[in-house]
Amino acid sequence: STKSSLSLWSHFRGALQIIDFDFRYVYVNEVCAKQGRKTREELVGRTMMEVYPGIESTAMYSVLQNCLRERTSAEIENEFTYPDGKTAWFSLTIAPVSEGILILSLDITPHKQTTLELQTQLLRIEALKEIDLAILGTTDLSLALNTILEKVTSNLKVDAGAILLQNRYTNILEFAAGRGFRSREIEKTQLRVGKGQAGLAALEQKTIFLADLRNADPPFIRSHLVAAEGFVSYGVTPLTAKGKLIGVLEIFHRTKLHPGQSWFNFFHALAGQTSIAIESGQIFQELQRASLELALAYDATLEGWAKGLELRDRETEGHTQRVTDMTAVLAKMARISDSELIHIRRGAMLHDIGKLGVPDSVLLKPGKLSDDEWAIMRQHPTFAYEWLYPIEYLRPCLAIPHSHHEKWDGTGYPQGLKGEQIPLAARIFAVVDVWDALTSDRPYRQAWSQEQALEYIQKQAGAHFDPNVTRLFLQMVNDDESYKTG
Ligand code: C2E
Ligand code: SIN
Ligand code: SIN
Ligand code: FE
Ligand code: FE
Numbered sequence: 001s002t003k004s005s006l007s008l009w010s011h012f013r014g015a016l017q018i019i020d021f022d023f024r025y026v027y028v029n030e031v032c033a034k035q036g037r038k039t040r041e042e043l044v045g046r047t048m049m050e051v052y053p054g055i056e057s058t059a060m061y062s063v064l065q066n067c068l069r070e071r072t073s074a075e076i077e078n079e080f081t082y083p084d085g086k087t088a089w090f091s092l093t094i095a096p097v098s099e100g101i102l103i104l105s106l107d108i109t110p111h112k113q114t115t116l117e118l119q120t121q122l123l124r125i126e127a128l129k130e131i132d133l134a135i136l137g138t139t140d141l142s143l144a145l146n147t148i149l150e151k152v153t154s155n156l157k158v159d160a161g162a163i164l165l166q167n168r169y170t171n172i173l174e175f176a177a178g179r180g181f182r183s184r185e186i187e188k189t190q191l192r193v194g195k196g197q198a199g200l201a202a203l204e205q206k207t208i209f210l211a212d213l214r215n216a217d218p219p220f221i222r223s224h225l226v227a228a229e230g231f232v233s234y235g236v237t238p239l240t241a242k243g244k245l246i247g248v249l250e251i252f253h254r255t256k257l258h259p260g261q262s263w264f265n266f267f268h269a270l271a272g273q274t275s276i277a278i279e280s281g282q283i284f285q286e287l288q289r290a291s292l293e294l295a296l297a298y299d300a301t302l303e304g305w306a307k308g309l310e311l312r313d314r315e316t317e318g319h320t321q322r323v324t325d326m327t328a329v330l331a332k333m334a335r336i337s338d339s340e341l342i343h344i345r346r347g348a349m350l351h352d353i354g355k356l357g358v359p360d361s362v363l364l365k366p367g368k369l370s371d372d373e374w375a376i377m378r379q380h381p382t383f384a385y386e387w388l389y390p391i392e393y394l395r396p397c398l399a400i401p402h403s404h405h406e407k408w409d410g411t412g413y414p415q416g417l418k419g420e421q422i423p424l425a426a427r428i429f430a431v432v433d434v435w436d437a438l439t440s441d442r443p444y445r446q447a448w449s450q451e452q453a454l455e456y457i458q459k460q461a462g463a464h465f466d467p468n469v470t471r472l473f474l475q476m477v478n479d480d481e482s483y484k485t486g
Contacts, residue, residue, distance in 0.1 A: 015104065016031070241278070329476060
């Protein structure tokens with residue numbers, strides 16, 4: 001029956017073979033022998049295991065074995081590795097015949113490569129997108145670099161990756177992040193630009209790839225690294241931002257790599273993403289540092305202003321600090337958010353900055369003010385508004401300096417605001433300010449006792465002061481003896 005079935009197949013253009021129950025080649029056509037890079041003579045009479053040692057451990061072998069045992073058919077795609085390491089893809093159709101099984105095989109390598117290439121490209125685009133998200137999602141540069149290296153090693157299929165950054169002052173490439181290393185050798189990396197493979201890649205802004213770094217020319221300087229890690233293949237590509245060098249991206253592999261053009265394309269794309277991450281991370285860090293310095297400088301300036309004001313006003317020492325701290329406590333009790341608190345503190349510190357526009361003769365007058373003098377004095381919140389408004393940084397603090405003399409019943413100044421028209425921060429501050437003013441000596445009167453002051457504030461709830469804020473204030477003073485300064 002073999003003879004007759006074979007004659008049927010004599011015009012078949014594909015590869016055809018029959019193996020018996022011991023995996024011995026019974027029949028092999030010319031195309032099939034060529035596919036396996038063997039002659040028919042080398043195959044027929046021998047077993048698959050003799051011809052292709054190690055084949056027993058492949059998935060294909062198990063399928064063949066199953067077909068032989070169960071007398072069933074199967075169709076599989078199989079990647080075949082030649083002794084030189086090259087691979088090819090075959091589509092196998094397996095059918096039981098009396099001698100054993102018949103195998104038709106079709107070389108689908110070009111088709112398969114296209115499909116795999118497409119899949120790889122998709123995965124790589126996905127990886128670039130994920131890196132993008134990682135960069136956007138964190139302001140922590142080392143976190144972003146670690147995410148990038150994870151994508152680099154998994155998508156380029158390499159054992160390890162490292163990012164070296166150029167020290168701007170010394171021009172030395174220093175370790176910044178690494179992944180896939182067994183030892184800590186990589187962290188010791190210190191390479192002058194121009195020196196070694198990485199230094200050369202940095203200097204000439206080109207990618208260098210060494211399939212075997214034991215034969216590198218110039219030699220690979222970090223021999224301890226190679227020895228400790230057992231690396232064989234190596235690649236390095238420069239990281240640049242706006243044409244300027246910022247570092248290098250390195251990959252290491254413990255067996256020989258055979259990268260193709262698309263691998264290099266992706267290596268470069270990853271380097272581009274890495275550069276962006278580093279650049280934006282560094283810019284962010286610098287911005288943060290700059291704005292912190294600015295904020296510190298501003299706050300120091302504000303404190304300076306407030307001190308100058310106290311001196312001129314001959315107010316009790318520490319008035320500004322006291323009202324600022326009390327206002328912050330009361331604001332917290334009124335559930336004002338932490339982010340707003342900083343503005344409230346600054347506002348409280350600057351509450352009477354407008355008094356700088358009031359002449360000494362009025363400000364320091366020992367007795368009652370005349371109508372004209374009052375008219376000037378009542379301008380101090382407006383002065384504050386006019387001075388602070390143009391300073392963008394202080395605009396969110398304006399409520400207190402501008403509105404701390406407004407009254408709940410609408411009889412205050414400068415705008416005659418009523419009830420909740422008055423910013424909450426200013427309603428809070430007003431109570432604290434009057435409390436501190438009443439319990440302090442003034443050029444125009446002696447300090448009141450705390451009992452008198454508390455009684456007065458209680459009486460003004462709903463008239464001068466917001467009743468709710470008054471309630472919170474009394475609660476605060478009663479809760480904490482330390483506020484009663486006498
Ligand atoms: P200040 O002395 O810091 O007083 C702040 C606020 O505390 C006052 O706002 C007022 O609401 C309250 N306050 C202070 N002292 C008394 C007081 O003896 N009795 C009562 N009932 N409340 C008091 P106000 O009235 O808008 O005054 C604003 C600023 O005008 C005062 O700040 C002070 O610098 C000045 N001022 C007010 N009255 C006089 C005065 O009779 N003579 C002088 N030289 N300055 C005055
Ligand atoms: C490197 O190539 O990264 C280090 C320099 C060298 O050893 O050649
Ligand atoms: C203060 O004593 O500085 C408060 C007076 C005011 O707010 O006008
Ligand atoms: Fe004031
Ligand atoms: Fe004050």
